[in-house]
Amino acid sequence: MKTPAIVLNFKAYTQVVGEKGIKLAKICENIAKENRVEIVVAPQMVDLGVIAKSVELPVFSQHVDPVEPGSRTGHTTPESVKGAGGAGTLINHSEMRMRIADIDFAVEKCRQLGLETIVCTNNLNVSKACALVNPDFIAVEPPELIGGDVSVTTANPEIVRNTVNAIKDINPNVKVLCGAGVKNGKDVAKALELGAEGVLLASGVVKAKNPKDVLMDLISRIK
Amino acid sequence: MKTPAIVLNFKAYTQVVGEKGIKLAKICENIAKENRVEIVVAPQMVDLGVIAKSVELPVFSQHVDPVEPGSRTGHTTPESVKGAGGAGTLINHSEMRMRIADIDFAVEKCRQLGLETIVCTNNLNVSKACALVNPDFIAVEPPELIGGDVSVTTANPEIVRNTVNAIKDINPNVKVLCGAGVKNGKDVAKALELGAEGVLLASGVVKAKNPKDVLMDLISRIK
Amino acid sequence: MKTPAIVLNFKAYTQVVGEKGIKLAKICENIAKENRVEIVVAPQMVDLGVIAKSVELPVFSQHVDPVEPGSRTGHTTPESVKGAGGAGTLINHSEMRMRIADIDFAVEKCRQLGLETIVCTNNLNVSKACALVNPDFIAVEPPELIGGDVSVTTANPEIVRNTVNAIKDINPNVKVLCGAGVKNGKDVAKALELGAEGVLLASGVVKAKNPKDVLMDLISRIK
Amino acid sequence: MKTPAIVLNFKAYTQVVGEKGIKLAKICENIAKENRVEIVVAPQMVDLGVIAKSVELPVFSQHVDPVEPGSRTGHTTPESVKGAGGAGTLINHSEMRMRIADIDFAVEKCRQLGLETIVCTNNLNVSKACALVNPDFIAVEPPELIGGDVSVTTANPEIVRNTVNAIKDINPNVKVLCGAGVKNGKDVAKALELGAEGVLLASGVVKAKNPKDVLMDLISRIK
Numbered sequence: 001m002k003t004p005a006i007v008l009n010f011k012a013y014t015q016v017v018g019e020k021g022i023k024l025a026k027i028c029e030n031i032a033k034e035n036r037v038e039i040v041v042a043p044q045m046v047d048l049g050v051i052a053k054s055v056e057l058p059v060f061s062q063h064v065d066p067v068e069p070g071s072r073t074g075h076t077t078p079e080s081v082k083g084a085g086g087a088g089t090l091i092n093h094s095e096m097r098m099r100i101a102d103i104d105f106a107v108e109k110c111r112q113l114g115l116e117t118i119v120c121t122n123n124l125n126v127s128k129a130c131a132l133v134n135p136d137f138i139a140v141e142p143p144e145l146i147g148g149d150v151s152v153t154t155a156n157p158e159i160v161r162n163t164v165n166a167i168k169d170i171n172p173n174v175k176v177l178c179g180a181g182v183k184n185g186k187d188v189a190k191a192l193e194l195g196a197e198g199v200l201l202a203s204g205v206v207k208a209k210n211p212k213d214v215l216m217d218l219i220s221r222i223k
Numbered sequence: 224m225k226t227p228a229i230v231l232n233f234k235a236y237t238q239v240v241g242e243k244g245i246k247l248a249k250i251c252e253n254i255a256k257e258n259r260v261e262i263v264v265a266p267q268m269v270d271l272g273v274i275a276k277s278v279e280l281p282v283f284s285q286h287v288d289p290v291e292p293g294s295r296t297g298h299t300t301p302e303s304v305k306g307a308g309g310a311g312t313l314i315n316h317s318e319m320r321m322r323i324a325d326i327d328f329a330v331e332k333c334r335q336l337g338l339e340t341i342v343c344t345n346n347l348n349v350s351k352a353c354a355l356v357n358p359d360f361i362a363v364e365p366p367e368l369i370g371g372d373v374s375v376t377t378a379n380p381e382i383v384r385n386t387v388n389a390i391k392d393i394n395p396n397v398k399v400l401c402g403a404g405v406k407n408g409k410d411v412a413k414a415l416e417l418g419a420e421g422v423l424l425a426s427g428v429v430k431a432k433n434p435k436d437v438l439m440d441l442i443s444r445i446k
Numbered sequence: 447m448k449t450p451a452i453v454l455n456f457k458a459y460t461q462v463v464g465e466k467g468i469k470l471a472k473i474c475e476n477i478a479k480e481n482r483v484e485i486v487v488a489p490q491m492v493d494l495g496v497i498a499k500s501v502e503l504p505v506f507s508q509h510v511d512p513v514e515p516g517s518r519t520g521h522t523t524p525e526s527v528k529g530a531g532g533a534g535t536l537i538n539h540s541e542m543r544m545r546i547a548d549i550d551f552a553v554e555k556c557r558q559l560g561l562e563t564i565v566c567t568n569n570l571n572v573s574k575a576c577a578l579v580n581p582d583f584i585a586v587e588p589p590e591l592i593g594g595d596v597s598v599t600t601a602n603p604e605i606v607r608n609t610v611n612a613i614k615d616i617n618p619n620v621k622v623l624c625g626a627g628v629k630n631g632k633d634v635a636k637a638l639e640l641g642a643e644g645v646l647l648a649s650g651v652v653k654a655k656n657p658k659d660v661l662m663d664l665i666s667r668i669k
Numbered sequence: 670m671k672t673p674a675i676v677l678n679f680k681a682y683t684q685v686v687g688e689k690g691i692k693l694a695k696i697c698e699n700i701a702k703e704n705r706v707e708i709v710v711a712p713q714m715v716d717l718g719v720i721a722k723s724v725e726l727p728v729f730s731q732h733v734d735p736v737e738p739g740s741r742t743g744h745t746t747p748e749s750v751k752g753a754g755g756a757g758t759l760i761n762h763s764e765m766r767m768r769i770a771d772i773d774f775a776v777e778k779c780r781q782l783g784l785e786t787i788v789c790t791n792n793l794n795v796s797k798a799c800a801l802v803n804p805d806f807i808a809v810e811p812p813e814l815i816g817g818d819v820s821v822t823t824a825n826p827e828i829v830r831n832t833v834n835a836i837k838d839i840n841p842n843v844k845v846l847c848g849a850g851v852k853n854g855k856d857v858a859k860a861l862e863l864g865a866e867g868v869l870l871a872s873g874v875v876k877a878k879n880p881k882d883v884l885m886d887l888i889s890r891i892k
Contacts, residue, residue: 011294012299017307019306020306044307045268046268046307050307061269062297063296063297069236069237070235070236071236072235073234073235073313073317074268074286075235075318076235077235079235079240080235080241080269082240083243083244083267084267084273086269096298097771101766125802126773129769132797327569327571345547346550349579352575352576352578352579355574355575458739458744464752490746491714493749495715496719496753509742513681516682516683517764517871518764519763520759522681523681523713526713526716528687529688529716530713536743539743541742542743
């Protein structure tokens, strides 16, 4: 995926089940094409293949299991994500935490397959630790930005900047996404200004009455 | 799904990743139509939606997570399986065991959504226990039939018959699938004769050099 | 354990860490001896051996892992519970749910070792299912009795009676404990009247200012 | 714990259930006192309190759950380990892997309570990642040293030295234990020479016909 990027996690919301998920992916595709911005979608697991066939966007899995192909009923291997047309995957999302040895395995396996990886992290120590397993991206959710009305623009700017710097310090190859505190285009701009190379968000778009409007606002100050 | 049925679990085998999985599903569709037999496929998670759109067969998920829709990154809700065109789901496969309260939740939620459920079990006590949560099917793997060269036809016939009877005794509404010891058409016929209403199998077909031949043999004595 | 019984789960409360747990176990021992009632304690995991050596009460584990002895760092085998002086174990507590095949394994292994088993369940279907794996006791928490001020005495008496009957119907050898809605001696009496053979409780005693008073009240109407 | 140290993990072996575990801990205590060497024991979970009361050795837990005290049936909090007399804990053993955010939580909580932490790791990346959450020790199991007859003395010495250096590079406060490839006193000496400050082992002692002899050999070249 190119940066700066908007990564949209569909989670398991009812608003994007089945055809509704395909529709939102197509809205993203139109906006991305018309505005020449990078939007990445992470649809529900069972829709990944359909959506990868339906849109010209990088389609990411929400998760991969840290296992080899084989007798693994119900598991999603990096190989199956690749085979279904996926371009990458989220790893270790706060709703799907993984063991560090498994994150290491999954990141390495994805690299071999040409899948990009976004490892999600919850604080500074964990972000730095995960930077050492060499993912393409770390999506940080600084605790100070979670919940309430705090956003990247209203919070102490040092919070994001320090996180970016600490990660770059450990591993300059890792790019940072801002995974919390982003609600509008102003927030996106601020996140980029502070060193992030994109944002990861979900409900703000998926559960919006008019996702297109929210997306248009989000990309409004990019470039 | 109608009975008798052949349920084919794709597991996470490399032989059915992506397009290869769609191809196998189409082979199943052709055989099912031409021979008027019931074949159900359970593709890899990320391919479920694609395959449900590609074939006129009941397409089952290999697993559902026992959770409500919402902030559940990486989870597969029954709702998302339904939305993607799924007709049902395996539950509690030996490679994806679930807690009993979660099996109960998942079976009940699937019923409300009109998804059929196949709960997999490993012995007599567990089969009877799971029969009480009212799934549509129980797929039993009698320990005596696992591994080696033992099949339904060579084993003591009482093993399958007793399992079927014990389950029917607890809950006559539950249908039984034979989940082990089935390799060819003779085994299928024997399983049905002993009271099963179908079979659940995986590697014997998926990893075969010529899956079509194996499938043709499997259905050869049905009806 | 003899019935009727009061089973006291220490959980991971700070009020019963270390010496404080030993002290509460001794209070239970005194009350049990002086009043000839059966009180069972389930201390914190790391205190089990100490408390089993300190009091003449049946000491239960809060959990056992469904594994054989061996290379299992951090796991608690039924064998280790037995070796430490335990008399039995809770299994499948709502805060430590297990897979049905694992419950089956653990109950069977405990029986072979002479450890008694209390399997905790959350509703009627699950209670019936678990009765089929032949534990000594099922501790039910009817959803109607959880939270708020509802107790066995104020709720519709049919709720407890029906649960007891349904379990006995499936497996008459299983005894039922009331695992919710019991706060005082009146509730204990009512639970026994409705067919339970004991109660399982935790915070009402452990977090009480004066656990002895609460225990004295709880046993006041037994016999 | 002082260094150099021999850390002995009892795992869930039958050889150290109940009284037999207390006996082995006392053998360790005698050897430690008579030879003025540091031996740490990690007994089975339910024996931790008993053994902490029985011997004057640092007694470590094999695991702690990354949870706060409270309604956590069957969980072992750092607080309960401390309360039972524990001096520290293993974390993330290969048989009890934890999520990175949980390792971070557990290490931090243990530090606040004055419990020492040994985080186990399986390769270089994971070792470096875990060094960033500031445990007191990292016990590494270099893949090259696992299984077979390879030991620290027969393997390429760079393997251990590079691991130690890489960890020290990331976080000089972290001490390194050698968690694989140590079978005798010669191996211990070599591990220390290569930069480790102790060793972590299990079956070599616990399953030995004569654990005392093995321990005497292990400490023979310390100092």
